[in-house]
Amino acid sequence: MSATPEIAKNGSTGFIRPTKRQIRPEEDVEGRLRDVIEERPGDICTYLELVKLLQSRDQQEEARSVFEQLHERFPLFSPLWTVEVGYDLERDEFSHAGSLLTRCLSGALENNDLGLWFMYLDFVRRKNNLITGGEEARGVVLKAFDAVATKCASWEPRSSAFWNEYLSFLEHWKPVSKWEEQQRIDLTRSLYKRMLCIPFDGLERSWNKYTQWEQEVNSLTARKFIGELSANYMKARSLYREWNNITKGIKRVLPSRLSQCSKQTIPQPGEYQVEQIHLWMDWIKWELQNKLDLPDEFHSQRVDYVYKQAIQHLLFAPEIWYNYSMYASSEKARDILIQGLKASPGSTTLTFKLSEHFEVQNEVEQMQNCFERCIDHLVLEYHIMSDDGQDTYSQRQKITFVYCIYMNAMKRVSGLSSARKIFGKCRKLKDLLTHEIYIENAYLEFHNNNDHKTACKVLELGLKYFSSSGEYVNKYLDFLILINQDGLIKPLFESSLDRIVNLDELQRIYKKVINYESKFGNLTNAYSIENRFFEKFPQLEKIEVFTDRYQVQNANLIKSLELTYLPGDDDFKFGSVNGTNGGLKRSRGLSQSGDSAAQKRHKSQDFVPENVLDLLRLLPKRQYFKTAVLDAEKLTRYLTENVNIPSSESSTAT
Structure with a gap:
């Protein structure tokens, strides 16, 4: 277990990023793609470029192996399953396609996306030929349509393509007897009753088609059936218009073929549009109101479907995963957070929430692994950023932040000695971490030991490395004021005046001490410091x-x-x-x-x-x-x- 990997211990000179580990010849495209994947394991487009390359060489097993890596890391990202199943069906690889569909459409991490369900329908219809299979094959296909309608299309506002396909299948049924004809009419009417109570994009066209169909079937009973359905249709139409206004501007384009995959259609690591998050959350809030008056079970399925759809488009947005986990049951929430962290291993939001799950269940080792995997990923990112010459301060702060929370969590579950071990690791990473770890540890020592001496020693240790940081000195002064150590405040103030480079921070230090003297000291001292302040800042x-x-x-x-x-x-x-x-x-x-x-x-x-x-x-x-x-x-x-x-x-x- 390593939250301080060798690349962190050795410093930037001890780290060689995967893409620069060896000099690959220009023609070694596969090797260079694999290096990029190792360096950026969340970059889906690079995986798919490698798949294209391997498929062009007819290296099917190797291509499937790359898909397996993707499914392991992104099991709820449906387009990856859709693309692979579609490729198998094009090659008549029904056995492999069937096993993929079984894996992704059932189990604890089942996908729910209409594009993927269309692949399932295509698979079923090709496996059950109506010409050779007759009534039995038709029955299997009808069950498949019903399954898609129940699990997905009934919740999808943009499902007109599915309902039209379902109706078309029934319309092309050529009955050979009156009994079959009546069965077809009953199934068609039942389908219309089902779909016209659902808010979806083709509702008005479907209603017009339905009323015409009833007239053609039997003009005497048409008014009765249409009247029975009219109120539900009007409600569904109103709700669809309301939904359409709420989600106006939402982006829902997903690829179904490998040729359609690009950076425009596949989410990119660490990239998402905030306005899209707001639109999806508005949709979810709308669904939570249950304006369709669904029973609890069906309402829960509908909301779950919308969360899974949000993941398709905001795969790397921690807020979506977090909210989904908060909506789900406790057992399912853990799995959701684990999958979210596979997609975004450096997410502090998901790391902290998952660690809470483990902590509540007293699974200390799992909790530690959760923090350390996050730190390892952030350290890797830090070294890559440093190697590219980017500003790394915010990344160092993020690593420090995770260590601070890790240290506090270990205090809660295992006591102060365990927290001190984490801080001991941090001291060895003084070139990597920022000053916040010393401030946090000082407060931890003071509040849990009721002894300011150890806390002050920690802060003095930090002052060796951050004596020129006005922010650190300000926080140090805040701590001394909190614990009422008057004898330490003035020496720290005087020793810091010539070291602080940032004039804004220096102003804050002056004003903090002036205020302190004015409240808890005497005005003579306050005036004296104030005069020096205005000499410095006239x-x-x-x-x-x-x-x-x-x-x-x-x-x-x-x-x-x-x-x-x-x-x-x-x-x-x-x-x-x-x-x-x-x-x-x-x-x-x-x-x-x-x-x-x-x-x-x-x-x-x-x-x-x-x-x-x-x-x-x-x-x-x-x-x-x-x-x-x-x-x-x-x-x-x-x-x-x-x-x-x-x-x-x-x-x-x-």
Whole structure:
């Protein structure tokens, strides 16, 4: 068991990525594809490129072996089964196609996708020829149609192709007796009654076809049968229109042949559109309302179907897997999370949720394996990113984050000594992990041992590696303030002033200590530090620091209750976390009234053109940026002083 694999211990120089492990000749396409698969095991398109290559060489067993790798990693991704079954049917490989269909359409991890069920129907119809098999073969095919309708088509809003195919099969039945003719009529009427109560895309056309059919069968009974079905049809039509409005813009294109597989039709690892997640979740919420008034069993099947459909298109979106597991029963939830982690082994969301399942069941070793597989994958990604020259800080933070949760989980299940072992591993990875592991361990030691000495030793150890990090020093100060270690606060503050490079973080440190002295020390010390602060940052306005000093429970009440025209915390961020950004000057020429900032923003929207508002809606939210990307005050001053914008009159005259 290894959450600290050799590639992590050896550092970047000890890691050789699979695609660069050996120099392959240009003609060794297969070898290069296999290297890419080893390096990026979630890249489905690369697997399928290898399948195409092997099939072109008529290496069928090798191609099937690659498909097996895909099915093992993505057992609920139906297009992979559909593509392989379709290929087998093209080659008349009925035995292998049948075994594949049995595996994917039954069992604990059964797929439920209409494209795959169409392959099943094709298989059944080809195995049961109506000309040679007669009535017995027709009975088998009808059972197959009924199975597809029950398990899939009844839940699928875009199932008109199936219902038309089912009707066409009955219409092409040539009865040889009156009994068979009546049987065909009864089956057709039963099918219409079934399908016209379901909200699906061809509902109105099917209704028109049905009413015409009833008239042709018997004009005397037509009104009776149509009247009995009319209310359910109207409800289904209304619900389909409602569903169509809710899911407008949802993408549901899936390949059914190998030639259709591409990056446009196959989900890519780590890539998904947030708006698509919202659309799918809106659909699921709509289904949970049970507007069809289905019995609990059928309603559960319908919702389960929608979740499985969401997986087809958002295979690498952890939120879908998580929500699906929360909807399912406890036993099934574990399997769902395991499959989700096969698709996204580096997902912290799924790792933490699955580890909770194991922890509750007291399966400690399984819980440990869950964390360590995630860490191993993240470390592999880190080294690949480092090898490519990418910024790896966020990846290092993610690895550290998993270690923090792992350490806390081990404390819960096995005690403090087990947590300390995890922290011991982390100390050996000081070049890989970020400062959060030291902060987390310090709090863990303090809260579980009620002894600040060990915690402070941990933080001092971290200070050796992160003495220039303003964020670390700020968190260190927070801890010392929490445990009331006044004698340690000032030495840490003084020793950090010349080390911190980030001026925003340095401002936060100053203001934190000023506030501390103002609340728990004396004003003389607060004034002294404040004077040094303004010597360092003369551009800051003193009233900003003053109001900040009188915060109560982290709320700047002077601003919110009296000086309401001053920019609040929502308008300005101090550094990358809290407070006001004194580095940005404010304009007082807007209004001296007591209107709130929210009211002013609301009023100002009337003066902003709609095109500008549309652009602003598309821009990323400010919380995604840790530091200011653009100094608005400097930009405004530059435009005012250096850019001559012609007036409308002058441009007209010209």
